[in-house]
Amino acid sequence: MLRLFMRTMTTSTIAVKPPISVFGVEGRYVTALYSAASQKKQLEAVEKSLRDFRKLLTKPKIVDFIETSLISRAAKAKLLIEAGKQAGMPDTAANFLGLVAENGRLKMLRRMINMFLSVMVAHRNEALCEVITAEPLDEATRKTLVETLKKFVKSGQNIQLTEKVRPSIIGGMIVGIEDKHIDMSIARKVLMYSELLKIGIL
Structure with a gap:
C-alpha cells in the first residue's frame, strides 16, 4: 500500500530518503x-x-472517530480525504491520511505526524530551541541569545527559537536546546537557597 501511495503521488520511481533515519511502522509511512x-x-x-x-487529534469527537470500530476503514479513509481536501490540504497530505485510515493505523497517526515534523526540522538543518522568560525578550537580548545558542549546536545549523513567557519564574530564563535543559531562573535560585536554609548550610 505504501508503494502504491508513492506511485500514485509521484511521477518518479526513485524514492527520496528523509534527511534522518526513521524507524518502525511509523517510519515507513513517514x-x-x-x-x-x-x-x-x-x-x-x-x-x-x-x-x-x-x-x-485531542478533540473528543476526533478521538472517538479514530477509536470506533463502527465505521469501516474504507469509510474513515474516504471521510478523511474529503475533509482534508475541503480544509485546503495538499493532495499528498489528504491521501496520506486516507492511507493511514484504510490500513487501520489511525492510532499511530499522532506519532507519525510528530516524526514527520522532526524530519522537516532536519530537512531545514534547524536546531529546535525554547526559552522561557518572565517577560518578553527584547530584540537585543534575543539576538545575543541566538548567537550564544549557536555555540551549542552543530556548525551550520539554524536556530529555530520558540519563546514563552512565564511570570512565575520571576526573572532569568530557562533554556531548552535539543536534549539539553538549563534552568537559570530566579525562581530556581530561590528554591535552591530555600532548601539550603532548611538543612542549615546557609
Missing part, C-alpha cells in the same frame, strides 16, 4: 510521505497542514 511530498514540491504545505491537523 518515509513514503516525505518522498511523495518532496517530489511534488509540497513538503512545506504538507508540514503546515499536518501541524494544524495534529491540534484536532
